[in-house]
Amino acid sequence: MTSGDMMALMPLMILAGGSVLVLLAGAIRPGYYLYEAAIAFVAGALFWTVAVPAEATLPGLAMTPFARFFAVFLDLAGIVALLLSAAYNRRRGIVGEEFPATLLFALAAMGAACAATDLLMLFLALESFTFAFYILVAIERNSARGGEAGLKYLLNGTLSAAILAMGIALLYADRGTLRLAELVPQPGGPALEPLFLVGVCLILLGLAFKLSLVPAHLWTADVYQGAPAPVTALLSTASKGASLAALLLLLPLLAGWQGSHAILWWLALLTMVSGNLAALVQGSIKRMLAWSSVAQMGYAALALVVAPYGGARAAAFYVVVYAAAGLATFGAVAVLSDEVERDGIEEYRGRGYANPLAGAALAVGLFSLAGIPPAAGFMGKFAVFAAALRGGETTLAVAGILTALVSVFFYLKVVVALYMRPAEGEVTNARPLLISEIIALAVPMAATLFLGVYPAPLLDLLMRVLP
């Protein structure tokens, strides 16, 4: 490893080393100052990624513009989640250094997943960050739901890990290599063997779990509801982004096989329809947002169906836009929850006036998820449907637009509760927000509005990153 490689890999090393340092420092002097230390590590990694445009190719890892783009995205989401959880965990009495340390570890693993060039590194990175999330989901020891959510996530997650590993094993047994570049089928080469195709299908199924695409989505609602809200914020944004990046890295394996198109087509359609329909009937805001995240990943999958027609860029743009909205909404849920989680949609009546910033963040996030301009969700959906129409997938585009119309109903239901219905009983005075919470709400909200009005810089950047 040369010094140039070290320079390029430094962001990952800062995160991984920071995780260990936070864990050790917590053993010597526990306290909430470790959250600030963790934020400093993530900010350092973010700064390094932006300031040092070094590229490196190592066995298993390559720091490409693609990896650096997703590293910046993941670090930003990580900082917002850490800011939210610092205040939230103080209120809820979640103590211990393992929370910031595990979160840093998850960020390092997600960064590695976006930079992988062989299947071993990809598998290890995917499973490492999922493993970190098992811990984060169940971290609240006093909550009965936390343990149940963690166990459900763990059982589903290990099953999907076994399926993913089996897929990789079959590819390896067929071709004798784990490097992605060597596994990509050559155009005009020999026909693909059944072993290879079964392996690819199993890998797709394993990744469908991580992206919570139907039929591997059943864990989503329970885990999102049971986990602490800042963890849900990170789980629904950064881990989805990293899994989508992994899927984008694997897409070349599917080229030249017609069956993969049909699989992705059905995944996208079923996910959009069932996610939006199930979200209609939820009374709990976290469950509603969980089903909505299932539906949103359906739109990202729709973009992947037409990946050769600019769909890959549209999917990456969509996941960034979704992440900003998801951080704003789950962040608002975290801020508005006090000793008990504010979970029922009815409990949000009148909160828009009692707590203006959190109400505004929640409303902007929901507008973005619903795809109403000027929020960024509109631009994201526009990019996805435009790519679908360019690729000739009219049926999917129409289904997507119809389900998006349905989704407006359940998103606006929350906005109506926030602003247009008086609160029951006397309105309790909202506590003043901390600086960290104000930043954590304002950044995703500003990003959502900015990308909705002026998406050109991000689209240009994606043009360069995903040629």
Added chain:
Amino acid sequence: MIVPLEHILILAGLLFFLGMGGLLAWRANLIMMLVCIEVMLNAVMLVFVGGSARWGNADGQLFAIFIMALTSSEVSLALAMVVYLHRRKRTVDTDVFSEMKG
């Protein structure tokens, strides 16, 4: 190689689906679900080692060792959660853990 790859794949496939079938059928007991997942992962390791022998490189064996490391950590975490949930409800019956529905 003395054992042909097909035989290894058949055995691994049997183990894999045995584990998956057990996991889906035996939903009542947490410990049995963990055992079934282990059986599935052992099938995966068998395929990796078989593939390694077919192609004469060590990548597959390396992957199998990493799977061992990963699953042992996953199982230790799962058992920790089982102990914790058992203290709360005095059972390993999964049907009891159904506070969240919808």
